[in-house]
Each structure stands twice: as C-alpha cells, then as structure tokens.
Amino acid sequence: MDLKKLLKGMMNQKFIATIKLPELPEVETVKETLKNLILNKKIRDIDVFYDGIIKDISVKQFKEYLVDKTFKDIKRVGKYLIFILDDIALISHLRMEGKYFIKSTLEDRVKHEHIIFYFTDGSTLRYHDTRKFGTMDIRSLSDIYTTAPINKLGPEPFDDELSINYLKTKLKNKSIPIKSALLDQTIITGLGNIYVDEVLFRCKLNPITKSNTLKNNDLSNIIKYSSIVLDKAIKLGGTTIRSYTSSLGVTGRFQNELNVHTLENEPCKICQTPIIKTKVNGRGTYFCPKCQK
Secondary structure, three states: OOHHHHHOOOOOOOEEEEOOOOOHHHHHHHHHHHHHHHOOOEEEEEEEOOHHHEOOOOHHHHHHHHOOOEOOEEEEEOOEEEEEOOOEEEEEEOOOOEEEEEEEOOOOOOOOEEEEEEEOOOEEEEEEEOOOOOEEEEEEHHHOOOOOOHHHOOOOOOOOOOOHHHHHHHHOOOOOEHHHHHHOOOOOOOOOHHHHHHHHHHHOOOOOOEHHHOOHHHHHHHHHHHHHHHHHHHHOOOOOOOOOEOOOOOOOOHHHHOOOOOOOOOEOOOOOOEOEEEEEOOEEEEEOOOOOO
16 A cells, blocks of 8 residues: 555645554554655644653753754654654654644644644644653754664564574573563564564464574564564554554554454464464463464
8 A cells, every 4th residue: 555645635634643552564654644744844832731751851942952843754663753853853652542633723632632733834733642651752863773762672574684693692591482572672673462473373483482492494484474464564554453543544454464363262264273362471462272382
C-alpha cells in the first residue's frame, strides 16, 4: 500500500492516529501519515497541560526550543517518532495509548489532550494520551543518534548490523525465553508482542526456548522472518487490534495475516492443532504446540 499516494490531497482533513501498544509497523504508518499533514508548518505557540511527558527540560525551555520552528521531516527509529525541525529534533514515543490529532485552532481542547502545537496556518497538532505514559525528548540534530533514548536501541530487523554473529553475542549469556529476548529493544528494536509471536511461529520456535540454546539456523530464521513479517505489516498499515487505527480511515490490515496471535483455540493453519495462549514473563503469548515444540 502506497500511503503517500493514498493520502495525497487530504491535507485539510482531520487526522487521528490511535495506537494500543504500538509496534514498528503502526508507528511507521503514523509517521508517513503525519508527513503528509504537518511538514512545512510553523509553530506559533505551544500549550502544555501535563509536563510529565516532557523529559529532562522545563516547559519554558521546551517552548523556547520549538516555538517559531518549522517541521522539516519526520523519521522513525524502532517505535520512536523523530520530528525534525529547523535546528532541533523532537523525539516522541507514544507508549501505550498516545495519539496525534490535527484540529482547527477553534476546536475546544478535550480531556487528555496534554500538549497542543499551534501552527501559523490556524491548525493545531494535539498530543492525546489517556495514561500519560508517552514521552517527548528534545535533542540537537547532531545528538539524535548518539544520546538516549535512541542510542540505547538495538538494530532494526532491516539493518545490516543484525547478523547471526551479532545475535549470538547478545544471547550467549541469556537463559531467558527467546520471546523475552526479542521484546528487549536493546537487542532488536521494533519487535513487539504481536510480531514476536508471528516471527517465532514462522521460525518454528517455542516462545519459552532458552535464548542461549539457539542454533545458527534458528538465529538466521529470526533475522529472516523478522524482516519479512514487519515489511508485510508496514505495507498493510499495521495490525488493527483493540484501539489501533491509523489516519483518515486507513486501518491496519495485517490482522488478516496473523497465524497465532489472538487466535487461541483456533486450528493452526499448518497442522490444525489448536493454538495455545500462555504467558511469558507476564506477556500474553500465542503459539502452536505442535509446530513450535
């Protein structure tokens, strides 16, 4: 799905990006949508109603850094959105329930809209977060990738750095379940609960397999299928589960491709054995007991 073509000409419509436990494909969809809606817009003013979202600096400093600046680009690393302005970067993580809305300046603020960016064209970008878990960091353009939070992230499944040797080194002293290891963003960034279940199914790996027992072929399959699964999910706009929708009526369609996640008691598409749901370190986990012994 070509999001840029799909969204062309829709600049004046209301935008809503809503994510429940966002993962890389969903954040990529939000990034591409926002790029069609806010680039080249200049910030006239900012209202902050809950300063806990802003990290390391005061609200006054936050405003001083951003007011009178123009959005030039939006990038993504793992699950982080990186807004590039004239000479500064705003790094945003939506956490569990972060949402961005585009609204007219004339529209009243609603509950849980914690940060409002006012543009010179009369529109606003509003950050809405019911649980207030989202974060915003300010970094100089030269420090984006060399300071926290971005420098703590592991490679994405698409990166050349993600190799068998890299994973062997990272996992050799870890006896934790492979499900838990793949959720660790310092090892691989961008894999969340849904996609880890799907990757492990394709790799024919049981989610509780100890990480340091995996063979080279297992590690090769993790790299291969992490990339394949995420690439397909990006093309389909992510996965619509619970409250996830993207923008302007574009909803994630990868849920139609799921093999195990959320499919408890349904027959495995490969062997017809009922899918099992369990918990691995507190995370709901789905797998086929026959294909993933």
